[in-house]
Amino acid sequence: MSGLIISLGVCLLAITVFSSLPLFHKHYRHTLSWRKHSIALCLLIIFSLSLYSLIGAAPSLATWKKHYQAHYQVMDHLQQKLSNPKVLDHLKAHLKQHPEEIKGWFYLGELYLFKREYANAEKAFAKVLQLAPNNKRAMMLKAQAKYYQDNAT
Numbered sequence: 001m002s003g004l005i006i007s008l009g010v011c012l013l014a015i016t017v018f019s020s021l022p023l024f025h026k027h028y029r030h031t032l033s034w035r036k037h038s039i040a041l042c043l044l045i046i047f048s049l050s051l052y053s054l055i056g057a058a059p060s061l062a063t064w065k066k067h068y069q070a071h072y073q074v075m076d077h078l079q080q081k082l083s084n085p086k087v088l089d090h091l092k093a094h095l096k097q098h099p100e101e102i103k104g105w106f107y108l109g110e111l112y113l114f115k116r117e118y119a120n121a122e123k124a125f126a127k128v129l130q131l132a133p134n135n136k137r138a139m140m141l142k143a144q145a146k147y148y149q150d151n152a153t
Helices: 002-020 022-027 033-056 058-082 085-097 102-114 118-131 136-150
Strands: none
Touching (some): 085 102
């Protein structure tokens, strides 16, 4: 339905522009030919957009929607679980006992990113990089934390 509304808007715009151009207006002033061309152009646009919305976009949009709905459901679940302050305390206590555990520092950094504590996230990812200097994901997430920290409003 929204594709049809957009099509009609584009058609009206095309008719307005096409009929107001001096070049076309002089040639078609005394005939109805410019109107026929405008109507044909509008019908072509409506047909193309309708066909695309019925055939071309449906499978890819359904796949995209399904993927991101599942992603956001997982994120909502994580937000509920990670909003518990005991999780952060437990992870910090675990890392005090096992300071060389890369996964723990990685999880801590991700947790801080999730909580928007970018300075702490950057420190956690720096620790990951200290333990595993070639960890590309840690490099990327540390840079992301630095970016968000520098651009926080």
